[in-house]
Amino acid sequence: DTEVTQTPKHLVMGMTNKKSLKCEQHMGHRAMYWYKQKAKKPPELMFVYSYEKLSINESVPSRFSPECPNSSLLNLHLHALQPEDSALYLCASSQDRTPIPDEQFFGPGTRLTVL
Amino acid sequence: DAKTTQPTSMDCAEGRAANLPCNHSTISGNEYVYWYRQIHSQGPQYIIHGLKNNETNEMASLIITEDRKSSTLILPHATLRDTAVYYCIVRVAYNNNDMRFGAGTRLTVKP
Numbered sequence: 001d002t003e004v005t006q007t008p009k010h011l012v013m014g015m016t017n018k019k020s021l022k023c024e025q026h027m028g029h030r031a032m033y034w035y036k037q038k039a040k041k042p043p044e045l046m047f048v049y050s051y052e053k054l055s056i057n058e059s060v061p062s063r064f065s066p067e068c069p070n071s072s073l074l075n076l077h078l079h080a081l082q083p084e085d086s087a088l089y090l091c092a093s094s095q096d097r098t099p100i101p102d103e104q105f106f107g108p109g110t111r112l113t114v115l
Numbered sequence: 116d117a118k119t120t121q122p123t124s125m126d127c128a129e130g131r132a133a134n135l136p137c138n139h140s141t142i143s144g145n146e147y148v149y150w151y152r153q154i155h156s157q158g159p160q161y162i163i164h165g166l167k168n169n170e171t172n173e174m175a176s177l178i179i180t181e182d183r184k185s186s187t188l189i190l191p192h193a194t195l196r197d198t199a200v201y202y203c204i205v206r207v208a209y210n211n212n213d214m215r216f217g218a219g220t221r222l223t224v225k226p
Contacts (some may be wrong), residue, residue, distance in 0.1 A: 002159070006211065031211065033212070033214075040199075042202065042216035042219055043159065043215070043216050044216070045214065045215060048212045050211075050212055056212060081153055090157075091159050094212070096212065097210075097211065098209050099208040100147065100208065101149070101206040101207070101211050101214070102211050102212075103161040103164070104159075104161065104214060105161070106159045106160065107158050107182060108158050109157075109158055
């Protein structure tokens with residue numbers, strides 16, 4: 001199984017809602033990632049978990065809260081978002097080896113619309 | 116990580132080779148060149164990577180110049196399904212988890 005799955009595929013939420021994005025992989029990877037991608041722009045790194053510990057947080061606003069319950073699961077909890085947070089949210093995973101940087105496997109993304 | 120420069124867009128005829136250039140003139144000795152692509156409405160997909168030698172896999176070939184300041188991704192027989200944004204990314208060894216996308220090249224394969 002070389003797939004990263006993300007749910008839901010689409011999400012529409014109001015600015016006062018609380019919602020969560022979910023990501024799952026069963027490749028035994030120990031690093032998991034969240035990226036944000038606005039239309040016609042490249043993906044931007046948000047968070048990285050390595051061995052279930054948060055290793056990179058790219059100064060993301062606190063209305064985005066990541067969680068890694070175990071090595072196969074990654075969540076992104078959303079609260080009080082703004083319309084400009086509407087984007088495609090991509091999850092990825094990798095083995096987390098050294099020294100050669102890992103190939104990252106990406107999910108199809110969740111398209112989020114904030115009204 | 117070294118910065119990369121790619122053309123904004125390129126066209127290629129179906130069945131012909133697509134040659135996508137990337138400039139990374141400030142690359143360091145411990146930095147690898149990675150290529151990913153993103154087909155519309157999908158997540159990025161890994162293609163190939165290299166350090167200094169040329170590399171080939173079932174998807175593509177990667178040619179890195181001797182001074183390592185530039186590279187070319189070659190899709191030997193482009194198909195319509197190769198239409199995508201192609202990203203050239205430089206990544207430093209021992210820093211596994213930090214990957215930053217540049218603007219990429221939008222490749223359009225035409226019939």
